[in-house]
Amino acid sequence: xxxxxxxxxxxxxxxxxxxxxxxxxxxxxxxxxxxxxxxxxxxxxxxxxxxxxxxxxxxxxxxxxxxxxxxxxxxxxxxxxxxxxxxxxxxxxxxxxxxxxxxxxxxxxxxxxxxxxxxxxxxxxxxxxxxxxxxxxxxxxxxxxxx
Numbered sequence: 001x002x003x004x005x006x007x008x009x010x011x012x013x014x015x016x017x018x019x020x021x022x023x024x025x026x027x028x029x030x031x032x033x034x035x036x037x038x039x040x041x042x043x044x045x046x047x048x049x050x051x052x053x054x055x056x057x058x059x060x061x062x063x064x065x066x067x068x069x070x071x072x073x074x075x076x077x078x079x080x081x082x083x084x085x086x087x088x089x090x091x092x093x094x095x096x097x098x099x100x101x102x103x104x105x106x107x108x109x110x111x112x113x114x115x116x117x118x119x120x121x122x123x124x125x126x127x128x129x130x131x132x133x134x135x136x137x138x139x140x141x142x143x144x145x146x147x
Contacts, residue, residue, distance in 0.1 A: 101108040 097108070100111070
């Protein structure tokens with residue numbers, strides 16, 4: 001069922017208050033159409049103030065993004081240098097191991113055994129430190145009576 005909306009404000013608004021709200025020095029926007037020269041001047045003013053402010057805002061955002069990307073690139077470059085040095089060290093170690101295996105086979109076998117023992121000890125140490133959580137067994141049931 002459709003009901004018309006109730007009027008909340010029933011008193012008529014005096015015309016003089018509208019003039020005061022709009023400003024007595026300014027004419028009503030409906031009273032006179034804007035002049036073309038006035039519109040052109042207003043658009044020129046907007047172009048001179050609003051457009052440069054928006055352009056500056058976009059430039060500042062672009063500078064922030066460029067700085068962020070530059071920081072990421074510098075970090076990636078440092079990481080790449082570090083990983084290259086790690087890879088170079090691994091290659092050098094591999095070549096030394098091959099040379100030791102060819103020139104001193106007994107020493108090579110002893111080193112392999114020692115490395116295996118070290119790895120097992122490290123694995124055992126890690127397993128000791130990462131025990132699983134086991135809740136404690138309940139010692140008694142219910143709250144104490146304070147006796």
